[in-house]
Amino acid sequence: MITSLVTGGAGFIGSHVVKHCLALGHRVIVLDDLSGGFEDHIPEGAIFVQGSVTDEQLVASLFEQYKFTYVYHLAAYAAEGLSHFIRRFNYNNNLIGSINLINESVKHKVKCFVFTSSIAVYGAGQLPMREDMVPQPEDPYGVSKYAVELDLKAAHEMFGLDYVVFRPHNVYGENQNIGDKYRNVIGIFMNQIMQGKPLTIFGDGEQTRAFSYIDDVAIPIAHAVNTPAAFNQVFNIGADKPYTVNELAKVVGECFGVTPNINYLQARNEVMHAYSDHSKAHGVFGEGSGVSLAEGIRRMAEWAKVVGARESKEFANIEINEKLPQGWEKKTQPSAVPA
Numbered sequence: 001m002i003t004s005l006v007t008g009g010a011g012f013i014g015s016h017v018v019k020h021c022l023a024l025g026h027r028v029i030v031l032d033d034l035s036g037g038f039e040d041h042i043p044e045g046a047i048f049v050q051g052s053v054t055d056e057q058l059v060a061s062l063f064e065q066y067k068f069t070y071v072y073h074l075a076a077y078a079a080e081g082l083s084h085f086i087r088r089f090n091y092n093n094n095l096i097g098s099i100n101l102i103n104e105s106v107k108h109k110v111k112c113f114v115f116t117s118s119i120a121v122y123g124a125g126q127l128p129m130r131e132d133m134v135p136q137p138e139d140p141y142g143v144s145k146y147a148v149e150l151d152l153k154a155a156h157e158m159f160g161l162d163y164v165v166f167r168p169h170n171v172y173g174e175n176q177n178i179g180d181k182y183r184n185v186i187g188i189f190m191n192q193i194m195q196g197k198p199l200t201i202f203g204d205g206e207q208t209r210a211f212s213y214i215d216d217v218a219i220p221i222a223h224a225v226n227t228p229a230a231f232n233q234v235f236n237i238g239a240d241k242p243y244t245v246n247e248l249a250k251v252v253g254e255c256f257g258v259t260p261n262i263n264y265l266q267a268r269n270e271v272m273h274a275y276s277d278h279s280k281a282h283g284v285f286g287e288g289s290g291v292s293l294a295e296g297i298r299r300m301a302e303w304a305k306v307v308g309a310r311e312s313k314e315f316a317n318i319e320i321n322e323k324l325p326q327g328w329e330k331k332t333q334p335s336a337v338p339a
Contacts, residue, residue: 008075010037020222053097083141129276173214179310203267205246212238213296
């Protein structure tokens, strides 16, 4: 039997990958610490283990117990902008946790390690972003992701560990954590509308992103292990057409039947324009789902209306307070890591 480990499988992208792996006939073990996911997002039929990829002993015991055929590594704290202010947390979770998995994958002769990286590895000024460009990440989140990519390449060359790296971007859809104010702008907008609050936009809203519906990302990730042409390759993955954040706010408002009231905040330190070329992925995995931004947001909005608004939680362990973006300042009341 094919047995797959999906880290972060209670999270947004991870829960969808679990669903598609189960459909492929895999026995799926989910490892998730529930810091950014929810247990009820895990599809029925998967085995859930609550814990962190940073727990070296737990990771080793799972590999010994289940003898994984494949590893899908999606566990990460993916708040790119916040990573400047939580550097130790970022590297412990996103880099050291990944190395724990790679070590055990080498030891246990895993057949393929599928890693979800990010277009954050590219940095600014490289448009459209292509896989043959030299990454120049500009934030600790992108640095950690690129470091894992390099380590996987080294592990393949030294030990023969096959891998596939995906660099998705701005993914949205059902199961997204809409209660996290530090990331996932579409979820933030929906949560604010359902709470009767103005939509908050950093800067003038003219920054552009190609927002990617979940099916354009989760399906190729799940099927990568059955695609030998993908082995030991890096793929940009997601939607092709960029939109401004102002355009996005209008579409989200329409799905809720409101005209957004926008509160423009001071611009934060972020890449102004980010979109990538996906011709390599299309050549190996075929074309995407064809779900438009309006249709994808409509689907997510219908789900969000059922789930309801979620209270945004403060990140408890900000390491650097200097230059924190407006609205991210630490509050005086007790706070917790986003859940």
